[in-house]
Amino acid sequence: MIEIEGVSQWFGERQVLRDVELTLTEDRIGVIGSNGSGKSTFVRLLNGLLVPSKGRVAVDGLDTGRKGKEVRRRVGFVFQDPDIQIVMPTVAEDLAFGLKRHGLSKAEIAGRVGEVLAEYGLSEFRDHPAHLLSGGQKQLLAIAAVLVTGPRYVVFDEPTTLLDLRNKRRVGKLVRELEQKVVVVSHDLELLAGFERVIVFDGGRVVADGPAEESIAAYVAMHPPL
Numbered sequence: 001m002i003e004i005e006g007v008s009q010w011f012g013e014r015q016v017l018r019d020v021e022l023t024l025t026e027d028r029i030g031v032i033g034s035n036g037s038g039k040s041t042f043v044r045l046l047n048g049l050l051v052p053s054k055g056r057v058a059v060d061g062l063d064t065g066r067k068g069k070e071v072r073r074r075v076g077f078v079f080q081d082p083d084i085q086i087v088m089p090t091v092a093e094d095l096a097f098g099l100k101r102h103g104l105s106k107a108e109i110a111g112r113v114g115e116v117l118a119e120y121g122l123s124e125f126r127d128h129p130a131h132l133l134s135g136g137q138k139q140l141l142a143i144a145a146v147l148v149t150g151p152r153y154v155v156f157d158e159p160t161t162l163l164d165l166r167n168k169r170r171v172g173k174l175v176r177e178l179e180q181k182v183v184v185v186s187h188d189l190e191l192l193a194g195f196e197r198v199i200v201f202d203g204g205r206v207v208a209d210g211p212a213e214e215s216i217a218a219y220v221a222m223h224p225p226l
């Protein structure tokens with residue numbers, strides 16, 4: 001469970017989130033809203049990438065301000081642009097990187113990396129330079145590198161924006177089928193169809209919150225055709 005209690009966020013003089021009060025328990029949660037409405041800021045609070053200016057965020061009872069390291073082990077974060085997440089030269093080394101930080105032995109790491117490469121259809125790219133992968137393959141690698149560390153929750157910030165239709169569907173399927181609880185920020189409303197809960201932000205506030213179909217309809221109704 002992730003609890004967001006009385007959270008407001010300022011950057012300098014500018015208030016970006018206003019009195020957000022939410023308890024996240026569902027397996028599939030979407031976050032939508034206009035550009036600049038505060039979605040990315042909100043999800044950055046969930047794994048302690050950002051600590052709220054006011055209020056409190058707790059993951060399974062762990063305060064993100066005081067227990068940041070433990071929180072980040074529980075909550076994986078997949079960025080929109082996989083290039084900023086890929087840190088090692090080859091595909092296998094990149095996957096191993098996250099595991100080393102988790103104190104696994106060399107043999108355990110090799111085994112786990114092999115499994116994950118197979119699972120994501122990346123085995124043939126094992127020793128390939130990660131930066132030469134296609135956009136879709138990089139996104140899959142970035143997702144795999146987060147999942148390999150075994151988080152309980154995974155936050156995705158616009159995971160399909162840079163992808164072609166085939167890879168968009170691939171990532172969409174993966175997001176729907178993950179065993180972890182997921183929170184997905186997206187402008188791709190199709191990706192969120194069928195989600196248990198979709199939260200709509202506007203001007204830093206939650207303006208709708210309910211099953212995907214209801215929230216998406218409310219969001220669409222807020223934006224009549226020009």
Ligand SMILES: Nc1ncnc2c1ncn2[C@@H]1O[C@H](COP(=O)(O)OP(=O)(O)OP(=O)(O)O)[C@@H](O)[C@H]1O
Pocket residue numbers: 011016033034035036037038039040041042
């Ligand atoms: N680190 C920061 N410093 C200053 N302002 C910031 C910072 N991060 C975000 N902002 C501002 O906060 C506001 C909300 O940004 P945020 O990225 O949360 O919106 P968003 O809903 O994710 O938008 P988009 O759909 O365009 O990605 C924007 O006006 C942005 O310029």
